[in-house]
Amino acid sequence: MTGDKERGPLHTLIFWSSARLRLLAHYDPVWDEWIALSRRGVAEFETPSGLVVHAKSVHWAHWGGDARLDEAGRTTWLAGPRRASVVGGDFNSLWPD
Secondary structure, three states: OOOHHHHOHHHHOOOOOOOOOEEEEEOOOOOOOOOOHHHOOEEEEEOOOOOEEEEEEEEOOOOOHHHHHHHHHOOHHHOOOOOEEEEEEEOOOOOOO
């Protein structure tokens, strides 16, 4: 399940200050369906100091924890000791899931 077509394009929307961050890439599945699932909705920015920051906007499945866990697994590549990343959006992770 990609979720791209079922939930619409808004979950790939990211706002940023162009005075502080320079956009390097935005992997938007609306324009390119051949983007790997893990990179869909990811934007890469560069700070004035040269640090690359990855941002991902998500809208995870509301119907069950297993579907959300699967989508979270595709996001783990963003984490790392030498990587700056921000993941935000609608995680649909209400109790008791």
